[in-house]
Amino acid sequence: MDNLLRVSCGALSPSDAGKTVELDGWVHRRRDHGGLIFIDVRDRSGITQVTFDPSKGETFALAETLRSEDVVSVRGTVRRRPAGTENVKLATGEVEVPADALEILNRSETPPFVIAAEEEPAEEVRLRYRYLDLRRPRMQRNLTVRHQIVKAIRDYFDEHDFLEIETPNLIKSTPEGARDYLVPSRVHRGSFYALPQSPQILKQILMIGGLGRYMQIARCFRDEDPRADRQPEFTQVDVEMTFVRQDDVMQMMENSIRSVWRRVLAEEIPDPLPRLSYAEAMRDYGSDKPDLRFDLRLVDVADVFRGGAFSLFASLAESDANRIVAIRYPNGAALSRRDFDGLTEFVKSIGANGLAYLTFGDGMKGSIARFVDDQMAQRLREGAGVEGNDAVLFIAGEHAIATDVAGRLRLEIAERLGLRDPKRFAFCWVSGFPLFEKDSETGEITFSHHPFTAPLPGQEALFDTDPLAITAQHYDLVLNGYELGSGSIRNHQPEFQRKVFKRLGLTDQQIDDRFGFFMEALTYGAPPHGGMALGIDRIVMLACGESSIRDVIAFPKNQMARDVMMDAPSGVPDQALRDLGLTIVQPPAAT
RNA sequence: GGCGUUGUAGCUCAGUUGGUUAGAGCGCCGCCCUGUCACGGCGGAGGUCGUGGGUUCGAGCCCCAUCAACGUCGCCA
Numbered sequence: 001m002d003n004l005l006r007v008s009c010g011a012l013s014p015s016d017a018g019k020t021v022e023l024d025g026w027v028h029r030r031r032d033h034g035g036l037i038f039i040d041v042r043d044r045s046g047i048t049q050v051t052f053d054p055s056k057g058e059t060f061a062l063a064e065t066l067r068s069e070d071v072v073s074v075r076g077t078v079r080r081r082p083a084g085t086e087n088v089k090l091a092t093g094e095v096e097v098p099a100d101a102l103e104i105l106n107r108s109e110t111p112p113f114v115i116a117a118e119e120e121p122a123e124e125v126r127l128r129y130r131y132l133d134l135r136r137p138r139m140q141r142n143l144t145v146r147h148q149i150v151k152a153i154r155d156y157f158d159e160h161d162f163l164e165i166e167t168p169n170l171i172k173s174t175p176e177g178a179r180d181y182l183v184p185s186r187v188h189r190g191s192f193y194a195l196p197q198s199p200q201i202l203k204q205i206l207m208i209g210g211l212g213r214y215m216q217i218a219r220c221f222r223d224e225d226p227r228a229d230r231q232p233e234f235t236q237v238d239v240e241m242t243f244v245r246q247d248d249v250m251q252m253m254e255n256s257i258r259s260v261w262r263r264v265l266a267e268e269i270p271d272p273l274p275r276l277s278y279a280e281a282m283r284d285y286g287s288d289k290p291d292l293r294f295d296l297r298l299v300d301v302a303d304v305f306r307g308g309a310f311s312l313f314a315s316l317a318e319s320d321a322n323r324i325v326a327i328r329y330p331n332g333a334a335l336s337r338r339d340f341d342g343l344t345e346f347v348k349s350i351g352a353n354g355l356a357y358l359t360f361g362d363g364m365k366g367s368i369a370r371f372v373d374d375q376m377a378q379r380l381r382e383g384a385g386v387e388g389n390d391a392v393l394f395i396a397g398e399h400a401i402a403t404d405v406a407g408r409l410r411l412e413i414a415e416r417l418g419l420r421d422p423k424r425f426a427f428c429w430v431s432g433f434p435l436f437e438k439d440s441e442t443g444e445i446t447f448s449h450h451p452f453t454a455p456l457p458g459q460e461a462l463f464d465t466d467p468l469a470i471t472a473q474h475y476d477l478v479l480n481g482y483e484l485g486s487g488s489i490r491n492h493q494p495e496f497q498r499k500v501f502k503r504l505g506l507t508d509q510q511i512d513d514r515f516g517f518f519m520e521a522l523t524y525g526a527p528p529h530g531g532m533a534l535g536i537d538r539i540v541m542l543a544c545g546e547s548s549i550r551d552v553i554a555f556p557k558n559q560m561a562r563d564v565m566m567d568a569p570s571g572v573p574d575q576a577l578r579d580l581g582l583t584i585v586q587p588p589a590a591t
Numbered sequence: 592g593g594c595g596u597u598g599u600a601g602c603u604c605a606g607u608u609g610g611u612u613a614g615a616g617c618g619c620c621g622c623c624c625u626g627u628c629a630c631g632g633c634g635g636a637g638g639u640c641g642u643g644g645g646u647u648c649g650a651g652c653c654c655c656a657u658c659a660a661c662g663u664c665g666c667c668a
Contacts, residue, residue, distance in 0.1 A: 033631085034624035049628070068618085085626050093628085112601055114618060118629080119603045124660050177668025197668070224667045349594075350664085450668045548661095559661065 004075070010046020012092045016078045023048060023074045023097055024105070026135065027066050028116050037063045041074060042115075044140055049087070049096040050074050059102045069108035069115065069132075075101040123550070123558075130555060130565045142552045145264065146540045150217055152263040153237050153536075156256045162213040162239070167202040169195055169219065174514055177450070179223035181232070189581035195221035198533060200450065201518050203240040204490055207529040208521045214240045217536065225561070228548045229482060229538055232561045236485065240531030246473050246489055249530050250429060253477060253487065257427065257534075265543060269427055277432040286325070286407020288433070291481030292426035294419040298406045299326045301394070304379045310371035313356070316396050324396040325406040326384045329413050332391025333361030340367070346412055347395060352405040356394040360386050368394070411481065420480070422545040427479050435472040436503070444505060449474055451500055453488040454530075460496070467503060477534065479542055487532025494522035 007021045028042035037052040037060070052063035066072065076097040087093030113121040115135045120126075126133040133139055154164065173180050173194035180194035196202070198220050206214045218238040226232060237256075241249060254273050261267045274292065281290050284297045302324040305313035316322040329335070344355040358366035364377055372380070384392045393413075395406040414420050435455050439446045445467055447453065455462075455470045462470045473489035491497040498519065501511045511519060537549040550556035557563055577584065 029628075029630095031627050031630050032624085033627065036625040036627080038627055038630080040628075047628095051626085054625080082626070085628090087628055090628075110601075110619060112618095114602070116629085117602075117617070119617080121602060122598095122660075125602075174668080178666080200668085222667065225665090227667085228662070230667065447668065452668090560659090 008045035009041050009043040009048045010091055012048050012078055012095050012097070014080055014094050017080050017095060018077065020075070020077045021097065023050065023076070025072065026108075026115075027068055027070045027072060030066055030068070032064065037066075039063065039066060039072070039074075040116075041072060042135075046091050048092045049081075049090070050076065051096055051098045052102070053098060056100065059099055062102050062104065063099065066104070067108065067110070069111050069135075070104055071106040071108070073103040073105055074099045124564070127550075127556070127558060127564045134554065139551070142540070142544045142546065143554060145544050146536075146552055148264045149260055149540055149543060150536065152260045153256060154215075154217070155263075156259040157213075157215040157239070160213070160252065162215040163211055164216055165206060165211065165214050166216060167196070167199040167206075167218065169221075171196050171202070172517075174201065181221045181223050184580040184582060186579050197222050198236065199238050200452065201515075203238060203531060204452065204526075204529065205518065205521050207240055207242045208524065208526045210242075210527075212242050214238075214531075218533075223561075226557060226559050228550075229541070231537065231549060231553065232557055234549070235536040236533040237536055238531070238533045239487070240529060242527040242529045244489070244528070244530050246431070246475060246530065249487055249489070249532055250431075250475055253532050253534065254429075257477070257484075257539075260539070261425070261543075267425070269425060274428040276428055276430050278430055278434070279432065281430050282403055282407075286403045286405075286410060287481070288430055289476065289478045289481055289483045290407075290428065290430075291411060291414065291420065292428050292478075293421060293424050293480055294414050294417075296328060296330075296410050296414060296419075298403075298410065299328075299383050299385075300324065301326045301380060301383055304376050304383065308371065308376060309373070310356075310368055313368075313394070313396055321399055322397060323399045323402040323406075324394060325402055326380060327393045327395070327406060327410055327413065328384045328386060329357075329391040329393055330417060331389050332357075332393075333359035333365075333389035335359070335391060343393065343409070343412070347405050347409055350405055350408055351401050352395055353397060355409075356396070357391055358394075359389075359391040361389040366391070422480075422542075422547075425479060425542070427477065429475055430478055431475040433472050433474045433476075434468060435470040435474075436467050438468065445503065447500075447504060448472065449486060449488065451504060452490045452497070454491045454496075463499065463503065473530070475532070477532075479539075482538050482542060483535075484538055485532060485534035487530065489528070489530035492522065492526045492528050494519055494526070497522055 005019055005021045007023060009023060009025045023041050025041040025043040028040040028047055031038040035054055039050045039052065040047045041050050052060050054060045074097060076099045078095055078097055081094060081096050111132050112129055113125060113132070115132060157164070170183060170193040173182065173192065178197050180197065183193040183195065185191045185193060199216065199218050203214055216238045218236055219233060220236055221233045223232060224230070239253065241252070258269055258271065261269050276290065278288055281288050284290070286298050300323065302317040302322070305324055306317040308314050313324055317324060340355070340357055347355045356368045358364055358369055358372065358380065360381060364372065380386070380392060386392060393409060395402050395409060397405070433448050435448060435453060436445045437448045438444070449472070453472045453474050456473055459470045474486060475488070476486045477484045491500060498511060501515070537552060540552040541549045544552055546552060555563065555565065562568065
């Protein structure tokens with residue numbers, strides 16, 4: 001008893017032989033040979049094999065009753081496994097613990113799926129029994145990586161003189177943008193708190209409060225439909241700094257990510273990270289969050305078709321409002337007619353009118369080959385960088401649509417060619433976004449990202465003449481085609497901030513109702529400031545090679561924003577509604 | 592709200608042109624087994640084929656509706 005050690009299941013090695021230990025964990029697998037029973041005992045650290053011998057009468061009898069996921073405490077003296085019975089596949093495979101005593105701490109029902117199995121249960125089942133899903137090595141690893149990343153982020157910012165400051169979750173609704181989650185007030189019947197979509201205004205006020213460098217691992221809430229990379233509540237590393245320029249913030253954030261990759265993944269990322277302008281990103285990749293793990297750039301070829309025999313493209317080429325884009329499909333000459341039909345269907349489903357293509361294998365073929373003479377063919381080959389047996393796909397149409405479709409087609413090609421390797425990481429910055437954009441429905445001017453973003457210095461004059469031409473001091477960090485987050489230099493002068501709000505169509509009255517406290521704060525010596533927020537869930541997802549952020553969140557919501565384990569949201573007792581002064585109005589029956 | 596994919600045993604899936612009693616692997620239960628590690632052997636239980644309607648002599652399969660999960664568009668200051 002003197003040398004009894006409580007040990008982790010993944011920690012034992014031959015050097016522990018001779019130690020008497022207590023091993024606590026779950027029954028991972030059981031191999032009952034009748035006269036000898038092997039139990040793999042599992043905890044977060046790993047697995048250790050425990051053996052039960054019939055000579056230990058009562059203990060052996062008890063071991064015969066063990067089943068998957070029973071919780072056990074085993075006592076025994078670690079020993080090397082007999083020669084020839086080591087398991088090289090197991091970290092602890094050179095040793096085992098012959099049990100002297102067994103205590104069954106708890107029994108388990110037969111689990112709905114096998115924790116030890118290779119095959120993955122449907123997500124529906126995993127989320128329903130999340131506590132069992134969390135026992136699987138993959139989830140344990142993902143949550144471990146998540147912890148390490150968050151810790152690396154905190155360490156980095158701590159080392160750079162940032163203060164982590166908590167901001168409240170019960171705050172004032174600031175209309176515009178995503179839908180707020182609202183929390184009814186009992187004390188103030190009929191009034192509501194909003195949960196923060198981000199701590200944006202609060203962190204700016206911290207800067208006005210003179211805190212200098214702020215960071216927070218902040219929970220954010222947006223009442224919008226979830227996606228594989230979006231949850232109604234999510235976590236971001238939120239950062240704000242005073243007396244900084246755009247490059248200062250970008251450098252700080254870039255280095256924080258560099259530090260995370262170094263500390264957690266032991267990987268060096270490029271220094272500096274590539275930087276693209278918004279215009280370049282749209283032109284070359286058809287996206288403001290380009291996946292740079294592969295090249296396959298979009299190439300403008302309107303010039304080649306202008307005045308040519310292919311009348312559809314020739315006429316589109318006459319106007320700058322249109323775009324004709326070529327994308328190389330490496331070795332695409334080997335594709336079948338059916339493959340091209342599939343690609344055509346794909347681009348049609350996302351808004352294109354059709355897909356033209358040429359193949360350059362053994363002579364030139366393809367849907368528009370008869371309209372393309374030798375000289376055009378040569379220009380297309382050179383423009384698109386064709387080599388060997390490539391195909392070239394063409395998307396043509398209204399500029400924004402053609403760009404968007406071509407950008408997605410680029411991703412589709414890469415997907416088919418296996419170029420989107422989850423083990424590779426291609427970061428880039430995208431900046432130079434327009435400050436405003438036109439709302440596609442109302443035609444009115446709205447902000448591209450948020451109304452606190454400052455324009456580039458010297459562009460204030462465009463405010464009244466050509467607001468859509470103003471460039472924002474805004475920057476996005478992109479990884480593998482995902483937006484990790486965005487930041488900007490903020491407006492710190494109250495007059496200018498008011499001007500922006502008015503440009504967006506708000507009256508003085510509306511500005512004061514919604515942002516009065518903030519506008520007032522700006523008048524008391526607000527320093528120049530800027531910052532950024534990065535989505536932790538997406539960072540962890542990509543670092544783990546996962547394709548859904550649900551796999552790196554312990555208790556995620558499903559696509560209907562439900563927690564299927566606890567069955568939330570759910571109704572509340574009538575008394576609770578009465579306390580809050582709320583009445584539920586049933587929606588009219590559909591007709 | 593639109594589009595797409597999926598829905599068959601506890602889990603993962605197969606199920607041909609519409610045709611007898613719907614199958615497999617894993618898991619589960621029982622018996623046997625002293626060196627396995629995805630232990631092995633023998634036997635067994637387990638199904639409203641998501642739900643409702645229709646076509647048909649006959650539907651897991653065809654048609655209509657509907658529900659759910661996932662993906663995506665809308666949406667995401």
